[in-house]
Amino acid sequence: MYSTKYVKPNSTSEALEAIKSLNEGKFLAGGMTLIPTLKQRLASPDGLVDISGCKLDSISDEGETLRIGAMSRHVSVAESAVVKKVIPALAKLAEGIGDRQVRNRGTLGGSVANNDPSACYPSAVLALKATVHTNNRSLAANDFFTGMFETALEEDEIIESISFSKPINANYIKFPNPASRYAMVGVFVAQFDDGVRVAVTGAGEGGVFRHEEMESALSSNFSADSLKSINIASDGLISDLHASSEYRANLIKEMTKRAVA
Amino acid sequence: MSEGIGASVLRKEDKKFLTGKGRYTDDINRSGQTHAYFVRSDVAHANIKSIDTKAASAASGVVAVYTGEDVAADGIGGPICGWVVPCRDGSPTKEPPHPILANGKVRYVGDHVAVVIAETLAQAKSAAELVEVEFEELPAVVDLESASSSAEIHKEVPDNCYFDWELGDEASTDKALESASRVVKLQVKNNRLVPNAMEPRAALAEYDDVSESYTLHTTSQNPQLTRLVIAAFMFQIPESKLRVVAPDVGGGFGSKIYVYAEEAVCTWASKKINRPIKWTADRTQAFLSDAHGRDHINNVQLALDDNNKIIGLRVDTICNLGSYLSAFAVSVPTYLHGTLLSGVYDIPAIYTNVKGMATTTAPVDAYRGAGRPEATYLLERTMDAAAREVGMDPTEFRRLNFIPKDAFPYQTQVALQYDTGDYEPQLDQAMEMIDYKNFENRRSEAAKRGMYRGIGVSTYIEACGIAPSAVAGALGSRVGLYESASVRVDPTGTITVFTGAHSHGQGHATTFAQIVSEKLGVPLANVDLIHGDSEKNSFGMGTYGSRSLAVGGAALVKALDKVIEKSKKIAAHLMEASVEDVEFNEGKFAIAGTDKEKAFGEIALAAYVPHNYPHETLEPGLEESAFYDPLNFTYPSGAHIAEVEVDPATGVVEVVDWAACDDFGNLINPMIVEGQVHGGIAQGIGQALLENAHYDENGQLLTASYMDYCMPRADDLPSFKVGYTNTPCTHNDLGVKGCGEAGAIASPPAIINAVIDALSPLGITDMSMPATPLKVWKAIQDSQSVAAE
């Protein structure tokens, strides 16, 4: 790790001010991704702005939507009575992230801002028609994720919270990479009055994506059977040591079946 | 409750470890300490055109920067090979130089090119980025099968072949293959593993310019050997001028047997800068530069007669030994592998040829089991393949070929002579434990759930407590394989044991104390163990090859016998009787036929306060030592049975049940033994299902972190059913055989046999390690497309 400055402001506006005073500052949330990157000297920000004091960790039921603060740790989401009641699939997703230590530190905002192609949360954001609220705008999930490790966030823009639409029914099934236990394929299925959304993480070369064919099949018949005739194309899917694109295609269908079973 | 032999007492050392009070090399700090960071090659194979250290030397906090030229200028040699073998053509093993900082060439990603020593680790790292190395890249040599026709790695090693060795009778074996009614042929690969001890390697080196001597604290399984090698062979200084201490060491699995470049560089440089130097590997460096394990390709041919009796076995092996020859790299695939090829079977003709190859990958050496897992894997896979071919149940086929229990001592065709063993009861017990006879019901029940269930057997033997020195020497070992022990009795009867073995997780502080408690009748709490310090301990060979108890424990018994013998003389004097009449039982010396007795503590006191003492015939004090060089290896054996379920939709293999029945001879602490069995099986499950060190064609290690290298976790493992049989070892006083590696040796073929059995309804007859979800799913897909054609 290179030496760097560290500040811990008490509000979003102070955080924004702090980051503007740095050349290549970075927001620090749970640090589960950022700190290892620094330790391996893969990044050398001139300062870290720790946003854990910015009061961004509330979780509230807002009628149509469930709003979760960006600094909410995975453990808080997993254990939240509100989340468990309103969107239990989201609590289950959070519970399945990493290990206990990671869940005690890692945050919703950090995960979504980072948009790791193998991260779990982006699939929930996409499937649950979420809105990402930043310090100066609100972005629909469809517009937020722009590619592997890429988002629509501007430099020095901070995610404050995310509102998830409440589904009738939802489920997240993850096939973990045996080594890292990130999602090798993760499928979030959410059923709404106006149709079903299927978001796939861990598999796409461009990061998280929606599978429209499965969405329409499930929208007309919400059952594993309706997926039978669907052929998942392997082009555009990640191929690596652990899983070929064909295998990932198989897992996408299999995990989706399990999610609706 | 007894605290002696056979008692499952809790481990004396665990309070320290569980409360974070362990003291590892990296925990030790010295005033004036500097930090070393190694500049490593990021290419697999290259000539070094130039190294520019100017900018690094001038960087903030930098104390010194050294390269291979500085090492060569001081005449410092590299780590040596501890065991060599003759080649088939009579030529010796090719031993290329292994400079501790690269000299002219790099030969694997991670090869140490330069060292930067600075006031802080961060400064050393920053300066290391300024060292400019200009490489002229050469082709990487990664593929084992084509290594002999690939780019030359060492000019001393033609065709990249370190040795081409054979064992057994080729003519009679080939005759058996020709006359056989059936020859079962199989190629198996033993995947490459990274040891991954929890504590990475580390060194703290100091030089004292008054006594002109070095002290090295390091993560070693055998500090005395490290001292001998560095002092006598690498530095050519008097051995007494180097003290090596291995304090608490967090796991080794073989990888901490060898002397590595880094600790030697730090020791050498500590004199040059006359300040202490600390180095601790990070996990990436550990992945790149710890000696890896396994990496074999074995071609097996098994000859059967009309009655399905084995009449011959031929094994042609090529193994990957990596870029340099590590200390025991040569012995692992030869004398620790070829000699095990008879397994638990009566095989009248065996021949094996082993070629040890150089590649541009990290050195490969012993890893838990060392050679024996490779032998067991190929043999047990072949036994299953043969049983399948002849249509016999795999347990029945094994029984038919077991060495009968009345055949001991049994001389194999591959040099070893097994002293004892009885293999049928082990198999019976393991089958009982897992309810083998009702397996087909479980298979059909699983099929109803859409799962493929399979069962797999492995009946193994291994050779532990590597010895005797004379035999090892005749086979090419350059070291002896005895062990030392001293017993110091204090005036009040408390006891300190000094052993040349080294505990890095094995629990010696407990088991060795139990032996003392049993023999002298003293409480466990009164016995302390000192190990791992060349200044305190007698020369010994350290811990590996499941040898600590079978060799070190046996040495301890000899030393204790001497203590008892001397105590008896003191007792006889104190009680005015003749020595022959003194009996020693449960800590009391008594005169036969009288009510006279003295406690052990009273004898100790008399030895150190010798007012009334037989000075004419006996020295005061009570302290004895012994060296023990065994007459033979010990031969633990056992039967492991794994049951798995395969999910055809995902290819995931779940290990659902496990029965292990092992014969380790007598058990000193059954709880510790069970822990060793569990750990060994966990490692075997890791090898069979999860772990694989993967180099790409450019020689880059793609699995250099836990993001890609998959270690077994608790939820990958079933609950193990562990049982024992016991045929005590005949040639050590404890009747013990060793248990540290058995699980890792026995388990991989049990799992793969189970996976193949599970998938046999699909016509699948082969599966390589690790059987990852991807690989298993692919095999299922391929079998279905074959079926469709």
Ligand SMILES: Cc1cc2nc3c(=O)[nH]c(=O)nc-3n(C[C@H](O)[C@H](O)[C@H](O)COP(=O)(O)OP(=O)(O)OC[C@H]3O[C@@H](n4cnc5c(N)ncnc54)[C@H](O)[C@@H]3O)c2cc1C
């Ligand atoms: C061992 C391990 C296992 C893991 N397993 C999983 C898994 O199974 N599934 C999974 O989904 N994830 C997994 N993760 C990732 C982890 O859960 C975190 O979600 C992830 O590390 C990012 O969150 P963080 O709070 O730690 O962010 P940080 O590391 O602090 O930050 C990550 C990036 O996001 C930026 N950032 C953070 N917060 C904000 C914000 N509010 N606004 C704008 N930018 C922001 C930072 O500047 C930085 O660039 C794992 C991580 C580890 C270390």
